Amino acid sequence: MKIKIKIKTLILLVFVFTLTFTWVIPTTIHGIANLLQDNGSDKATFFYEKYASYPTTPKIKGNYLYAKSLIKSFSKYTIFYNGWGGGENTSPEDMERSKKILQDIMREIPYKDSEKQYYIDSYKMLLDMTIATGDIEMLHNWISFGQKADDENLMYISDVYNGFLLHVNGDRDGAKKIVAKYELSDLADVKLDILKAEISLFEGNYEEAKKMYENISRNNWRELQESNFGSTGYYARDFWFDDLMKVFKGDNIIKGTVTYEGEPMPFVEIYVQNADGGFRTVGEGYVGITDENGKFKTLGLKDGVYSLGIGVEGSILTNKVLQQQDKPYFELNGNDGEINFEFKNTLNIKRPVLHEKITGEEFTVAWDEVEGATYYIVDIVTYSNPSEGVGTIYYTPAFDENMKIKFTENQATFNTRLIKEGIGGMSIGEDGIIGANAVLGAFVPGLEYPIVVKAYDENRNLITSSLPLRAYYDQIPSITVEGNISDGEKLIQTQDYPRAIEYYENILKEKPDDIDALRYLIKIYGIGWKNGEKNIERAIELAQKYTDVSGSNRLLINIILRMETDEIKKYSDLYYSAVAEEREYQIDSYYYYLSKYYIAKENWGDARKALQNIEGYVPVNLFYLNMYFENYTEADVNTKYLYNSPIKSIEVKKALKTLEDIPPHNNDKKIFNNFLLKLVTGVQREEGKSLYDEIIKQISNSDIKTILNAIYLERGWDVSY
Structure with missing residues (x-):
């Protein structure tokens, strides 16, 4: 028993x-x-990997799920002239690992029915991957693989993806033959629906395409994040199609190429958005895609001013830099446009290395020479939250002991003490308190600062950079000054400025020549740690002391040049002296600060002349002053070089032309000019909105109202906080 x-x-x-x-x-x-x-x-990827490697896990299923977890989706990294971002944070290593797993799966034979669907899904994902990464040779090979298969599902997928390839290359008839082959079969699914909709869209059948996208979105809402043809954007077409129909649909075409080191980049999505100063990263405004040769041609667009952007798989951008565009926007008015997006390899920094530590004040940055480069700029990367290395990222040009920021050789030596005299990137919280980075700047002991080098041609256009478009800042050369952060710096980090002031003022009582105490107090007082808390008198007093102690007047100049109009009036001689000294170092900055001096003196003519001498960019104040002096033609020219904004609209350009031909009557002109001078001298947000609301009722001229509305939008007065 x-x-x-x-x-x-x-x-x-x-x-x-x-x-x-x-x-x-x-x-x-x-x-x-x-x-x-x-x-x-x-x-999740860790557990999918464990699941795939478990002895009893079905091999194809486990490996497919693991490969999919490495990628997540093929949403695009969006790049416009005025911003970029979005997409999945997939590393090149994970992309390659997933590709290898999928290729290994395709060498298997799925004997069990339970494994067959995962085999088919692996094949489709492999095709999506080749399109997303622009690997045209691999795409052809795997399409051919599927067309030779015995499984009808595999053959169907390969045919549909071949149809997409034909469509992208402009062979719509070839693509339609594939659609006709399957549209009445039991195999037809959302992939075929998307292909049909894309063909209709690019043949100009907008209404038909719109209905197709509506059906795709309605019938497949559970799959909105799934990929087809290497992108997640197709399910979202329905959400922005009304804008395409109402805002964009027209007869003007923009064509061009997308290349990397001269080689074509296929399957790059092309987006268009109004040149209104913003940009969106969800594939909105899709109007084209590059073919095998990297060429594209957009859908027809209405007359207007547009930004053109591209959507690229982010994992292939970790070694690429997009050359600066000479056409930040397109003005279409019965004409076509052309633009070429050119990617270059990143340049190599020899020194410093990753996580390099220095003990003294000096450090050297060295880099490989770039063909065609006239000069280089070295940027120090800082963060709005410097202690944790997160938040808004700022790029601050580093200057050497001669105050040079442009270098013709391929190395430069810097002094951390001099660089710390600069004002860091400005950020202001909802409570009105400035971010710690503005005061701390760079090279606080113990904190790490990435270094970036950029190469420019003789026309000031960016050729390339050491920082790729998809950057991982913990993986690029950086410098850390050895030492420990002080108690005062900790107070600044936490934005406890009242206690930081008390801390450093107490130090000065004991050590009047303490460099750190002087430097931080000068910035806190001179910038104004909070609205209404600026003490320019104390800042100047301490800055003059700092100059005597350190032998450098750069911090004094930096604080003086940040003065506002009323302060410039009070310290006009001191300000003018600082401006004159700026001329030795940066000519564009000199003319900008000189214009501020003349604005404070209410000498509008000389202020305008100073702004006209700036070569690197066009300040918006020049646009305002040209209108003040009724030079509407030059104001129209200014709009071409302004940062993307509503001021660039066709409506504004038409209004300026009309005002040049038919000047406004005296009352409208007087009211408008007073408003323009308010903008030039500086107006706070709420005051500006109230002023706009007041004068828009007084102005009768419709063209001035058009310009006023564009200024209202450009200033962001329509946005509620």
Whole structure:
């Protein structure tokens, strides 16, 4: 009897062990992976990898799920002239790992029915990957692989993707033959629907395409984040199609190319948006895609002013820099346009290395020479939250002991003490308190600062940079000054400025020549740590002391040049002296600060002349002053070089032309001019909005109203906070 019980127990234990080993453990691992994936956790990939490597996991299924977890989706990294971002944060290493896993799957033979769908899904994902990464040779090879397969599902996918390739290359008839082959078959699915909609869209059948996209969105809403043809954007077409129909649909075409080191980049999506100063990163305004040769031609666009952008798989941008565009926007008025997006390799920094530490004040940056470069600029990367290295990122040009920021050689030596005299990137919180970075600047002991080098041609256009478009700042050359952060710097980090002031003022009582105390107090007082808390008198007093102690007057000049109009009036001689000294170092900055001097003196003519001498950019004040002096033609020219904004609209350009031909009557002109001078001298947000609301009712001239409305939008007065 005892023997029978032991055998039964043993059998039960073996059964439980076998069940646990073969089913419970892998099922649990799979469940955890799915849960983490649903919650958007990166840890899901770890569990999918464990699930794939578990002995009893079906090989094709496990490897497919692991490969998919490495990628997540093929949403595009969006690049416009005035901004970039979006997409998945997939590394090149994960992309390659996923590709290898999928290729290995395709070498398997799925004998079990339960494995066949994962095999088919792996094939489709491999095709999506080749399109997303622009690997045209690999795409052709895998399409050919599918067309030779015995499985009708594999053949269908390969044919549909071949149809997409034909469509992209302009062979619409070839693509339509593939659609006709399958549209009445049981195999037809959303992939074929998308292909049909894309063909209709690019043949100009907008209404038909709109209905197709509406059906795709309505019938496949659960799959909005899924990829087809290497992109997640196709399901979202329906959401912006009304804008395409109402705002963009017209007869003007923009064509061009997208290349990397002269080689074509296929399957890059082309987007268009109004040149209103903003940009969106969800594939909105899709109007084209590059073919195998990297060429594109947009849908027809209405007359207007547009920004043109591109959508690229982010993982292929970690070694690429987009050359600066000479056409930040397009003005279409019965004419076509052309633009070429040219990517270059990143330049190599020789020194410093990653995580380099320095003990003294000097450090050297060296880099490989770039063909065609006239000069280089070295940027120090800082953050709005410097202690954690997160938040808004700022690029501050580093100047050497001669105050040079442009270097013709391929190396330069810098002094951390001189660089710390600069004002860091400005940010202001909802409470009106400035960010710590503005005061701390660069090279606080113990904190790491990435270094970036940029190469420019003789026309000031960016050729390339050491910083790729998709950057990981913890993986680029950086410098850390050895030492520990002081108690006062900790107070600044936490934006406890009242206590920081008390801390450093107490130090000065004991050590009147303390460099750090002087420097930080000068910035806190001179910038104004909060609205209404600026103490320019104390800042100047301490800055003059700092000059005597350090032998450098740069911090004094930096504080003086930040003065506002009323302060410039009070310290006009001091300000003018600082401006004159700026001329030795940066000519464009000199003319900008000189214009501020004349504005404070209410010498509008000389202020305008100073602004006209700036070569690197066009300040918006020049646009205002040209209108003040009724030179509407030159104001129109200014709009071409302003940062993307509503001021660039066709309506504004037409209004300026009309005002040049038919000047406004005296009352409208007087009211408008007073408003323009308010803008030039500086107006706070709420005051500006109130002033606009007041004068828009007084102005009768419709062209001036058009310009006023554009200024209202350009200033962001329409946005509520």
